[in-house]
Amino acid sequence: MLIAIGSLTLLGALLGAVLGVAARYLHVEGNPIEAEVEALLPGSQCGQCGFAGCKPAAAALVKGEAPPTLCPPGGRAVAMAIAEKLGVSVSFGDQEELEPEVAFVNEDLCIGCTRCLKECSTDAIVGAAKQIHTVIAEVCHACGKCAKVCPTDCIEMRAVPATLATWHWKKPRVKVAS
Numbered sequence: 001m002l003i004a005i006g007s008l009t010l011l012g013a014l015l016g017a018v019l020g021v022a023a024r025y026l027h028v029e030g031n032p033i034e035a036e037v038e039a040l041l042p043g044s045q046c047g048q049c050g051f052a053g054c055k056p057a058a059a060a061l062v063k064g065e066a067p068p069t070l071c072p073p074g075g076r077a078v079a080m081a082i083a084e085k086l087g088v089s090v091s092f093g094d095q096e097e098l099e100p101e102v103a104f105v106n107e108d109l110c111i112g113c114t115r116c117l118k119e120c121s122t123d124a125i126v127g128a129a130k131q132i133h134t135v136i137a138e139v140c141h142a143c144g145k146c147a148k149v150c151p152t153d154c155i156e157m158r159a160v161p162a163t164l165a166t167w168h169w170k171k172p173r174v175k176v177a178s
Helices: 002-025 032-040 054-063 075-086 115-119 145-149
Strands: 101-105 155-159
Touching: 032 054, 032 075, 054 075, 115 145, 145 155
Parallel strands: none
Antiparallel strands: 101 155
């Protein structure tokens, strides 16, 4: 028995050393700009941009394969920060500014099928099988995937109500005399 324990310990130490040496000499350095652009993105991995997550979206942005306005949850502020980081211009002509939204569950229609729970990438939906579900508004990033899979259409996207913490004066528009 001691021989078996000793041989497994020796084998584990030897393979660990080989992996350590391989990690040091075969390490591939990633693109640091991709990491910086990924840090600018919200990190919700929602897929609203058409990519599987924020890391592939950042890679496409750095390669120039996607416009800086590709992230709907990030909005204009993230698009401008990405454009500044990459040194490109950003045009908001084709993009409308959307109000912040959050998913809302109509509890009278919810049957507790749990399809929305499986789609939510941020675990913002709370509930269990055959029980009414609800949404934690602070965690929801308004991707709308839960509303698409709901068989009873009890989930809808609603504008986030203004509170004292989020309300602000709208900036006046300046009219330019021509």
